[in-house]
Amino acid sequence: MKVSIIGSTGYTGMELVRLLSKHPKVELKILTSRSFAGEDISDIYPNLRGKVDTKCEKLDLNKLAASSDFVYTALPHGVSMEVVPELVDRGLKVIDLSGDYRYNNLKTYEDWYKPHQSPSLLEKAVYGLPELNRSKIKASGLVANPGCYPTASILALAPLVANNLINKDNIIIDAKSGTSGAGRKLSLGNHFCEVNNNFKAYKVANHRHTSEIEEKLTLVGGEDITLSFTPHLLPINRGILATIYANLEENLDTAKILEYYEDYYKKEAFIRVMEEGILPEIKNVAGSNYCDIGLKVDERTGRIIVISAIDNLIKGSAGQAIHNLNIMAGWDESLGLEDLSLYL
Ligand SMILES: NC(=O)C1=CN([C@@H]2O[C@H](COP(=O)(O)OP(=O)(O)OC[C@H]3O[C@@H](n4cnc5c(N)ncnc54)[C@H](OP(=O)(O)O)[C@@H]3O)[C@@H](O)[C@H]2O)C=CC1
């Protein structure tokens, strides 16, 4: 399969290049960049040296369409929607990593982002969370890869919501992300002295991922969900840990709820439900495509506390995007995604 990447020099683009360079069925074709056109990707990211020496080039849609079967757009939201309609019109299969095609509801997108330039494609696009949408992803030509916080949050909550085990009015998601979640572009809030030796909340009560998590969990549970989501910035490169609180509808113990999770995810290669007493940690997933989920019932308060951990650049973006490619192409879902975390 001939695969090209638009926006290959960002962190998710680089991670796609790195992972796809080991994928047995993928031939990397065109890597686009505005800022680094003419430069070898391995000069921009020297970790790729000796493995991928493709020169980045400016986007030429006709050339890209002639040499690719499949395209990733790893662009900022708002920029993807300027390019994706042209790719779809040319008959290319597309996986977009931005927020632009994730929503079913146009108004929700426009309330949290900005006016949409190709709203008709929202109906065509499929939300690319394989554990919830596998058959639709397989049949789709345009997949919207989920956000990193939504991946960690939706996977942690779906078994509770689907089985009506919790009150859906007062879910709280307290999530922490490594700084690569903000991308490679420079910004004051993300430079070393601001992030190192620090830990802070941001976009409290107005982060756009709140709406993505609500829309997708509403579909899982079949009734409206409104929740609180607070992101925090961790002084580490990779990884997300989400701690989620919800009120149980009935008196169930930890072991019983774990049975629901085991059942819900029994066929999933990349979900690891932790046995009672073991909780997820970022170092166990960083560098891998796993989402680890652990939980405990707090019998004093009647609340359940679920903890999930992912690598934002792998399960939270590039790895999940390769999982989606494997599903769309009808290949073994784990191809190119077999690595365990480095642990240290
Ligand atoms: N980082 C993460 O953990 C996650 C990111 N995402 C999403 O994936 C997408 C990419 O994120 P990430 O790789 O982190 O971002 P980066 O900022 O690291 O990279 C963005 C890429 O887009 C290109 N680009 C930037 N602005 C424009 C523009 N105006 N027109 C065309 N190209 C542009 C840049 O390269 P150049 O200027 O050279 O063209 C660069 O290659 C975003 O939508 C992000 O929200 C999703 C999940 C997780």
Ligand SMILES: CC(=O)N[C@@H](CCC(=O)OP(=O)(O)O)C(=O)O
């Ligand atoms: C640490 C950090 O800044 N994280 C990013 C989330 C990145 C991501 O997954 O989001 P999208 O694909 O929806 O842009 C943020 O909070 O905006």
